Amino acid sequence: MNLGIATRVFGAVAVLAMGGVSWSQTAVDQDKLVHVNQIQVIGSHNSYHAGFAPSERKYLEMKNPKALRGLDYRHAPLTDQLSGGVRQIEIDVFADTKGGRFAHPAIVQSVAKAGLAADPDFDPQHEMDKPGFKVMHVQDLDERSTCHTFVACLHQVRTWSKQHPQHVPIFILVETKEGALREMPDAVKTEPFTPEIFDSLDAEIRSVFKIDEMITPDEVRGNASTLVEAVHAGKWPTLAKARGRVIFLMDQQHAGPIYVQGHPSLRGRILFTNALPGAPDAAFVEQNGGTLPEIDALVKQGYLVRTRTDEGTEQARTNDTTRRDLALSSGAQMISTDYPSSEPSQWTKFSVGLPGGLVARCNPVNKPAGCIDELLESAKGAQ
Numbered sequence: 001m002n003l004g005i006a007t008r009v010f011g012a013v014a015v016l017a018m019g020g021v022s023w024s025q026t027a028v029d030q031d032k033l034v035h036v037n038q039i040q041v042i043g044s045h046n047s048y049h050a051g052f053a054p055s056e057r058k059y060l061e062m063k064n065p066k067a068l069r070g071l072d073y074r075h076a077p078l079t080d081q082l083s084g085g086v087r088q089i090e091i092d093v094f095a096d097t098k099g100g101r102f103a104h105p106a107i108v109q110s111v112a113k114a115g116l117a118a119d120p121d122f123d124p125q126h127e128m129d130k131p132g133f134k135v136m137h138v139q140d141l142d143e144r145s146t147c148h149t150f151v152a153c154l155h156q157v158r159t160w161s162k163q164h165p166q167h168v169p170i171f172i173l174v175e176t177k178e179g180a181l182r183e184m185p186d187a188v189k190t191e192p193f194t195p196e197i198f199d200s201l202d203a204e205i206r207s208v209f210k211i212d213e214m215i216t217p218d219e220v221r222g223n224a225s226t227l228v229e230a231v232h233a234g235k236w237p238t239l240a241k242a243r244g245r246v247i248f249l250m251d252q253q254h255a256g257p258i259y260v261q262g263h264p265s266l267r268g269r270i271l272f273t274n275a276l277p278g279a280p281d282a283a284f285v286e287q288n289g290g291t292l293p294e295i296d297a298l299v300k301q302g303y304l305v306r307t308r309t310d311e312g313t314e315q316a317r318t319n320d321t322t323r324r325d326l327a328l329s330s331g332a333q334m335i336s337t338d339y340p341s342s343e344p345s346q347w348t349k350f351s352v353g354l355p356g357g358l359v360a361r362c363n364p365v366n367k368p369a370g371c372i373d374e375l376l377e378s379a380k381g382a383q
Contacts (some may be wrong), residue, residue: 027375031240034371036169036215036247036333037304038363039239042352043088043171043336044343045308048135048153049075050144053119055111062114067183070312071137073338077146078153079160084342085359088171088306088334089157090251093133093150093201095178095191102188103128106140123148133204139177140187150201154208157246161213165244168360168377169215171334173306174201174271175251195261202270205248215247217266217283226280227265231302239376249284249304250274256281277303292330299331299365306334309352313338316345324352331365 051074052060060068075081078089096102103123111119122144128134133150136143147153157170178190191197205214215237217227224230248271250256256273263269265280275282277298284304287295298305309324310316316339327335339345341353354361362371 028240030370030372030375031243032238033368034239034362034376035234035368036236036239036242037234037299037302038236038367038371039168039360039376040331040333040335040354040363041087041168041171041360042085042340042354043090043173043306043334044075044081044086044340045090045336045338046092046137047075047078047081047086047089048091048145048147049073049137049142050146052142053122053144055116055119056107056144058116059107059111059114063110067141071142072313073316075146075338076343078156081340081342082157082160082164082167082170084340085353085357086340086342087168087360088173088336090173090175090336091135091150091153092137092175092177093135094139095193095197095200096128096134097131097191097197097200099131100129101191102134102136102139102143105143106187107143127152133201136177138181138184138187139190140184151204151208154205158208158213161244161246166377167244168239169242170246171249171304171306172246173249173251173334173336176201176255193255193258195258198255198259205270209246213245214270215242215245217269217272217281220283221265221267225265228275228278228280228282231283234302236302236304247304248272249306251286253286272304277301287332288336292326295330295332296365299333299363304334305330305332306336307332309335309337310339310350313345316350317347319345319348319350321350324350328352328354329364331363333363 127148135145135147135150135153147156176193178192181187220235221227221230222235250271250273253274256275259273260281272284273281274284274286277285285298286306288308290307295305295307307327309327337352339351341351344351358373360376361373
């Protein structure tokens, strides 16, 4: 611990001691005090997104510059993001039970027909030919990813986690992609997410992470009759139980009822649904554009909340920090951006990070007395 951090940490302990908290407060004690829903971290949006290859980019500049403008961002590999301080990632998944459904994106043929130079093969290892969930943003258009399969993405996260066992929990947001595209009626048709497909999704997660490496709905619910009852009662695990683990969350609210079928209150399931507050399975609620009162009210009820600071590159192009500042003042546990501090905007250096370069901080709305920012991860490190 450097001198500056030591002064802040031990100074804070002294102040707390005068307020009735024991002088023996330590990092270990704090881990037993602070719960998962009482911290705040920075996340990345579409964390797998590798952007466009040169000729793909030229093609979109000619044919659809508006689409290119909104998609013109890219992320480092997941392990680099985690090392840079990101603690929430988002992965978009497409069902591909037979394999090969998304192996030949139309944009490759479009580039060739336009007379542009061939781009590097987007899938040199032919991962897209194999059965299993695929990771991309838009089929036939925006398929380049730093990890093409869901399992590959998860292996990257688990490898990093095992190398840094003292990290605060990593939140993994999973967006289930399905349905037709209005802008691309001829695009490859997606498979619908049925209860059986969701069984396969859970199985892929279990093939990578052991049950004790994940915080699951069953663990949070405990002996309560419903998940929401446990959440309102503050039953999220403490950091003492959560360090080095991951939490899976579902992005698409409309998919929640399908995922819950046969699993009341998410019994036996892996992901926490993006549920309506008060529903039996409610533990996580997205508020991507929520107001400060809306977000904070949910946090005070015990829910995990994710919000966003920017969208479609617009705030990054003009350095508009309005939404960023609101999100950082809120109690949302996950603040998601296309531009975490390690990946500032190419136009204005717009980025999103916690004050002082912290990886995690005590939640501004519901932190317990005695919570010290520097002890959450920075002071202890993730080693």
